[in-house]
Every structure is written in C-alpha cells, then in structure tokens.
Amino acid sequence: MKTKKAYLIAVGSELLNSKANRYAPILFSKLSKAGIRLQGEITAKDTIKDIKDAVDFCAKRGNIIIITGGLGPTFDDLTRQAASAFLKEPLTCSKKIINFLKRKYGKRISQENLYNQSLAFKKALLFENERGTAFAQMLNKENKTFIFLPGPMREWEPIWDKKIFPLLKKKGDKIFFSSVRLAGLTECELQEKILPDIKKFKDLDYTVLAGPYICELLFFGSNKNNFLSFKKSVKKTLKNNIYSLKSRNLAQVLKIIFTKKKLTLSLAESCTGGLISSMITSVPGSSVFYLGGVNSYSNLSKTKILSVKKSTLKKYGAVSLECAEEMALGVKKIFGSDFSVSVTGIAGPGGGTKKKPVGTVCFAFCSPNFKYSVSVFFDGDRDFVRMSAANFALFGLLKLIQFYRRRQ
Template sequence: MQKAVVINTGSELVEGRTLNSNAKYICEKLAERGFVVKKVLMLDDDLDLISSTVSQELLDNDLLIITGGLGPTEDDKTREAVAKALNRSLYVDQELANKILDRVKKYYSKIPENIVKQAEVIEGAKVIPNEVGTAPGQLIELPGKKIVILPGPPQELIPMFEKIVNDLKASEDLIIVVMTFFGIPESVIDETISQLEPSKEIKVTTQATYDNGVKVRLIANKSISCKVNEFAEKLIKKFKEAFVGFGDLKLEEVVVNLLKERGKKLAVAESCTGGLISSRIVSVPGASQVFLGSVVAYDNDVKIKVLGVSSDTLKKFGAVSQECAMEMALGIEKLTGADICVAVTGIAGPTGGTVDKPVGTVYIAVKYENNCQVIRLFYPHERNIFRMRISGHALFEVVKRLKGMI
C-alpha cells in the first residue's frame, strides 16, 4: 500500500492557538483512497525546517500533503520551501496574478503590495484554483510520487482538496469497505474482529466517535474482494442490531434519506440536548422535505405549556423520567402531526444528579405507528460529549424503526 505524510505548517498550530482540524479531514480522506498515513507533522513557519522535512519525507513516501503558508505575508514560506527541496525555481504566473488582483479589488479599497506573492508557482506544478480565498494550491507530480500544497483555512482547503481527490487514489487494485455501527463499544467490535480471524491480507481498522458510532474499515487488494465481503457479512451478522449501513455514515444523513424513502415526517422535543438533534437534522440538505420542527423544552414550564406535559407527572416522577419523556413525545406529535416523534430528557451535569438518577441518566421516547417506547440510558460523560452521544442515540432509534429493526 502507498504511504502518505501530512505536513501542516503554521506557528498558530505549533503554539496551540489553532486546532489542527485539517489533519483529521485529510487523513480520513486519504484512508478512503487507500493510502496509509505514516505521519502527521506540524511545523513552524521556518523555510529551512519545511524544506528539509519535505526532502526527508520524499525519500520513503509516495504522497505529501502540505497545508498552510501560502498567504502573501513574510512568514508564508511553503512555496519557497518546497521549491528549495525540489531544487526548482519559482515564477509569477501573470494570468493567475491578474485573477487574484481582480478578486482582491472586490473586497479591499487598497490592494496590499505583496498580494502577487500568492501567484508564485513552483516550476512544473499544476495550479489548484481557490474559489473561496486568494491563495491557490499546487500539485507537483514526480516520478512515482506527488506533492499537494493547500492553504490552511479549512473553508478553502476542503473544496480544493475535493477537486483533486480523484488524482490521489493510491491504487486501482484496492477494495475499501467501510461499515458504521452504533451502540456497541469499539472494544467489543475489536474483540469480535480478532475472534473472526480475518485474512492477514485484509487491513482492518476501527474508529470510535461520540456522535456517529464506530467505523470499521477493511482495505485489501481487489483480487481477494470475495474474502473482504465475506468477512464484512460475518461482522454484520454478529452486530446486526447495531449496523447502520455501509460507508462512513452520519446518522443525520441516514435519517433524512430514510424519511424521504419512506415518505415520513419527523419532529423532535428536546430537553438535555438543547436542540442538538434538530441542528444535526437541518444540517442535511433536503431536510425541509421531512423535518417538521422541534421544541427545546429546557424549562418545566415549557414542557407543560407547549408540549402538554402534566404538572402531576413532573411532581410525581420528575422531568427526567420515563413518564415525562413519553408525554413529551406525545406532545410534539399532537403539536406537529409528524409520523415519527422523538423526545429526550436527561441530566447532562455536572450537577443535578441524585442517587436514583445520577448525572448521565437520560430517557429517550420514540412515538411511531401507534407505539410509544421509552428507553433509559446512562452516559456519565462531560456535558457536551453527553449531548453528542444522546443526539446520536436518538437518531439511531429513528433509524432502527424506519428500517424495521424494531
């Protein structure tokens, strides 16, 4: 398998002032293309350091992805450093410079003198257009190797990377199967994988997330695709009740697609998640076709006045209870007329817990096809991790019902 290295440059990264979200995104995308990422490096804006690192990493790797340092300022060293490592010259692409100047004129009354620096191109490089910002990227092809240079801001990097991702497939002979599971600990899946004894020719990796479950990735040569598919089916059979689907899936996307396929409408009543479930749903394009709305009933008065939860229920059982969750689900159904309704109420912490209902206790109610079911869960995590976990679990409860798993 071909090897890749990700090099992120910038003093803001090495000083801890900016989170390196680019590394996560790039590594995930390279894994999907069949690359094995051996290193992720963060380097200061130092010309000699970047140049020597590029020279060294080219010796043992097939692909280098370098981010940052493509701006017009004095500390933007990446173009010059890569050119130095390759012993190539830099030249100003006048057509590119004119495009950059035209874009800058739209936003600034005074044009910085050094803006044309962004039009410097390494000899032999292919320019990657930047439709969001002013710093273009570059793709350099060497015998058996490639270097990709991209700007640091994620809102610029991501669409640019998508443009060239098809040029970065490691091998036409690879098969990559990704499966998403929810509600099963990564350790349990990992142990089961060992017990099933996959072929040594299959690389198996797992990745746990708080909001979208566990991803299992199988990578192998296409010549043994039958073995890969057989192993995937064995794993799915073991965890049939937790299988979301094939692919690196987001639960909100799965929910929206299933609702469209089934011709169903969804509504949500949230307490402890504070609107996170609804936010995830509306982040999916086309959600307006299937999502009717939500109520964030954080306060008991809102539960009573808007959702119709009985004050007697709250007095007798409390806001965090099976009874309250059920009444919230029935209330949002009455309010919206949705086909499937979800309600969540719990204790996110760090305070508010009791012996009977410690911090991390949550009830999820789902009303669907004349049946309202409530489940109790316990996730004693930091409050925002708790919210992510619960939002994912609520969405998976919808998935299970729409798929007929319950």
C-alpha cells in the same frame, strides 16, 4: 499488499497552542480510497526551519507528502518558501493565479498580497480555489508527489475530491475499499466482535474511527475474494449496529427513509438544546420531512409548550421516562407528525445525584402506532454526553422506523 505511503504536514503555529487539527482521520479515509496509506502526521510552526524539517522527515519516509496551510498572502504564510528551499524548486508569480485574483477581488487585494498569493512552483499543477484565494498545488519530483493545500477544510476538500483524488487514484494500487458506519458499540466492543475475521484475513488493512456512541470501520485490500468475504461476514456480525455502508451520517440515512416513505418528524429537546435538530437540518432537503422542534430546556417550557404535567415533574423529575414520554407526545401533537423523539437528561458538569448521576439521559420515541422510552447513561464530559445523546436519539429513531416499516 504494497501500498504507497503518505505523510501529512499541518502547518500553523495556532495548531500547537489554540486550535485542534482533525485532518488526519479525514485524509486517511480519502487516501485509502485511492489505495494509499497515511503513515503519519506532523504539525509544524510557521517558520521556514520547522516546515523544512517536517518536509525532510516525511520525504525520507513517504511517497506522497501532503501539506496543509501556510499558503496565504501574509507574512507568516511560509509553506511554499520552505518547500522551495528544501526541494530546490524555484517559485514564480503565476499569471493564472494573478488573473484569477484580479477577477475575483479586483482592487480589494493589495499589490503586496497579490504578489505573495500568486507564488507557485514553476513545474506544479495548479488547482483553483472556489472558496478562497490560495490555489492548491501538486509537484512531482524524484518519484515523490508533494501536494500543497489551503488550511481550511472547506477550501481544500472540494479541490481534493474533484481534482486531486482522480490523479492520486492513478498512483495508488488497485484496491477494494469499504466503510461501515455503526452505532451502539465502543471501539473495544467492535474489535471484540470482528477480531476472528481480522485474524482470518490478515492481508487486509483495517482502522476504526470512534465517536460519541458511533464509530466507523474502514477496511481495504487488493485481494477481492478476501475483501468480499470479510465484508459479508462483518455485515452479518454487526447487522444490529450498522446504519450505513455508504459513508452517510445518521441524519442523511433518516432523510432518505423519511422522504421515501413520506413520513414526518418532530423533536422535543432538553439537554441537547437543539443539537439533534441542527444535525437533521444540516442535510439539504430535510424540510420535506422535518416539521420542527421545541427546545424545552426549562421546566416552564415543558409544561407551557409541551403540556408536561406539573405533577409528573414533581413526582418523577424532569429527567425521567415519564417526563420524556409526555414531551414526545406533546411535540407530536403540536406538529401533527408521524414520528417524534424527546430527550431530557443531565449533561453536567453539575446537576447529578446518586440516583441520577451526570450522564443520565432519558429518551422517548413515538410512531403512529407505537411508543417506548428508555434511560441511558453516557460516561464523559458535557460535550460527549450531549453528542452521544443526539446520536443515540437518531439511531433509536432509525430502529423505530425500521420496526414500523416491518409492521406495515
């Protein structure tokens, strides 16, 4: 399959010394849906020379060059100037941008910043930024497409999805694309399970995006029959680990199920400290099913609020199946929910013992007529343990509600 090649240039000195850039996997997924392959990424300092060198490198290798950042009004925003020098395409003050900025900011923007922010390529398509000042731009030259995006993802993503993606889709090959989101498998375990199919369907493109206790398999190709055959086989092979075939996260999937079945949920969190609650409430409409949670980080809160017995803590400890069960029952009683989940563990870096090392996390799950508890070990740093525990809890809850529905 002949796929158009794209390169990403992330502009910003801060990306080399203080901030992490995570745009490559996000843009890989978005480009794949348009039949375009992201071939590589470069991070460039905020200098004319570095940006020009990056554009030169990518333009020699790709059909589509995407540049994020450096489009603001300040002295170190030099992306347009560098690209103008390389492409030999003049910049001009765009009346469209000036009028937009005046309407939006009035006298709050200085004349100097107004001038700098309004610079645009004369032949470029301009895309209004609903969440900031920097317009996105798309310029075609010598059978190559140059796309200039604002630095913050919250600004460029709506522009991409609504305006740029439909245009790129016309440039890409006719392809079939799918995303399979999974939990409970490492990247290596996933590869081992699907390797026979990958060897069988060599004309498809594949990639895996790994996360804490979750991962995502992306695949696409132009041969419809092979694409559908691989998808069917993957669904069968990975059926116990799949939670979404529609690019939804675990919280979004749970919201759909709980809302449809008119069921409710409550949470008791210790080592995750409200992380699971935050994931659930980030989904619009979650108040329909999520009644609330208790952040029971201390033993005092476990006994005073969740009614965990002091004797349980003394005999088994806070990180135990017995404590987790009492936490889940306690929070279920407080809120009167149909389902409840509790989490208690040792996220680290300290607090571990030989019997209960850092990474040990205990969970309890309650439904209207069934409950169970489980202890799991996550090997990683504090953030990894906490995120893994949160994803495990959500996936475990999904499995429980699926079991509950089958019993109805």
